Amino acid sequence: MILDSIKNRNLYSSISPRIKKGLDHIAETDFSKKEPGRYDLEGNDLYVLVQKYQTIPREQGKWECHRKYADIQYIAEGTEQIGFNDIKNMSVITDYNPEKDIMILAGNGDNLTIENGHFGIFYPDDAHQPKLAPDNAPGQVTKVVVKVRI
Numbered sequence: 001m002i003l004d005s006i007k008n009r010n011l012y013s014s015i016s017p018r019i020k021k022g023l024d025h026i027a028e029t030d031f032s033k034k035e036p037g038r039y040d041l042e043g044n045d046l047y048v049l050v051q052k053y054q055t056i057p058r059e060q061g062k063w064e065c066h067r068k069y070a071d072i073q074y075i076a077e078g079t080e081q082i083g084f085n086d087i088k089n090m091s092v093i094t095d096y097n098p099e100k101d102i103m104i105l106a107g108n109g110d111n112l113t114i115e116n117g118h119f120g121i122f123y124p125d126d127a128h129q130p131k132l133a134p135d136n137a138p139g140q141v142t143k144v145v146v147k148v149r150i
Contacts, residue, residue, distance in 0.1 A: 001084055001128075002121040003112055006074065012121070018046045019121065022072050022146035026119065031076035031144055045149040052142050055080050055133035063090060063105035063129045066122075067098075069147045073130065074119040078141035082120060083129030085109030090127045124150070 002012065009023035025041060031050060039048040055078070065087050073082065085107060094104035105127050113134055114120055122128045133139060 001123065001126045003114065003118065005118050007117070016148070016150070018042070018148045019070070019072065022046060022048075022148055023119070026072070026074045026144055026146065029144075031142055041146075047147050049145040049147065050142070051145065052140070053131065054138050055141055056131050056138065057136045058083075058111075058132050061129040061132050063093075063107060063109075063127050065090075065103050065105060065124060065127045066101045067096060067103075067124050068101045068149055070124070070150050071122045071128070072119055072144075072146035072148060073114065073122065073128075074144040074146070075114045075116050076142040076144055077116055078139055079113065079115045079134055080130070080141050080143065081111045081113050081132040081134050083109045083127075083132060084112050084120075084122075085127045087125050087127045 006027050009027055013020040034050045036050050036052050041047055090105035090107035093106045096103040
């Protein structure tokens with residue numbers, strides 16, 4: 001897992017060409033002018049999901065992980081917390097669904113606060129619990145999730 005400001009994106013450009021392209025796309029795009037939805041950069045290998053929603057109380061959050069994709073989760077507007085832990089410390093609630101590339105987990109972890117202009121990169125071993133309201137005070141968020149096939 002990586003957590004940083006988009007201003008530091010060049011520090012991560014050597015990880016993979018797709019991660020570099022995803023981070024560059026985030027840095028170069030005004031998401032206040034984008035409607036929620038999917039935007040393909042390289043078809044199913046690299047695409048962007050623009051989301052607008054209200055953050056939720058921690059007890060309503062769901063732990064998840066993926067196998068085919070890493071997630072770059074960028075907060076374009078607002079603040080959100082994301083739970084984080086290694087999947088080896090979690091228990092499986094719903095078996096892996098290869099069509100949706102998701103497995104639902106249960107457990108506990110640390111809460112990371114991601115503010116406007118910051119991103120987290122979550123790899124397949126990273127269980128994450130997105131959409132959490134800081135201090136359980138729901139707020140509006142515009143989030144960009146770049147799905148990077150690995």
